[in-house]
Amino acid sequence: MNMIANASAEQAQQDIADEFAFFGDWTERYQYLIDLGKQLPPFPEAYKTEEYRVHGCQSMVWLVPSGDASRMHFEATSDSAIVSGLIALVLRVYSDRSAAEIVATEPTFIQTIGLAKHLSPTRSNGLAAMLVKLKAYAAAQL
Template sequence: MPKPIEEIQKEVVEEFSDLTDWEEKFQYLIELGEALPSYPEDKKVEEYLVPGCQSRVWLYPKEDSGNLQFLADSDTALTKGLIAILIRVFSDHKPQEIAEASLSFIDEIGLSKFLSISRRNGLNSMVNLLKNYAKNPNV
């Protein structure tokens, strides 16, 4: 059984609290993105593009035993790291858990303060799409 979403968020906050400055945090985000599983080329289509992102971000949901799992990719390293964190928090959970989750960790690790406005908007678009998939899980 997967860890609760709140517990995963706490782990992410702890990992980021060990990093001393934003250069280290951005480097860590890039490393998280590099560690994402490969994204299927046949899913790099308009249907799975996240609307509202300056970068191209693909997000593919699939259902497995009542839980949602997500695959993602992006054409920029930092954005790929952002979606990697969101996937880590949300994947392998029931749609209702995802839809109802608060995402306090985004503010706790400082992403809202240190991302540019366009990246912040893109992050919000990714969160909204993940939650929309949870609210309409017929993927």
């Protein structure tokens, strides 16, 4: 993924909003999400453990933190194509940032691009669960 390492979380959210604005309808947006999910780096099988599993998701999701308070990195994967796309967006906003920025950043992109309205309740709950776990990992570093 082309990520500008020094772009803020807010800038990443703005970039996501701009990208989604290109697509006229949700069929195209879902396809874009699926494509983003396919670009996630390979996820080590060894991390697919109960410890890293995100509960509250209908599909299987794993989220692995590394780094420290100054720069936290996350790896994640899912067995669902759309959820993998959501993971790609979440990682763009939250991975490789300071714990303080992670905790302070509200996921406004979910509302901005209309995801809140277009995800099924189970996917919305799963996305919320993933964000809670990610922020908890960051808060533990503070």
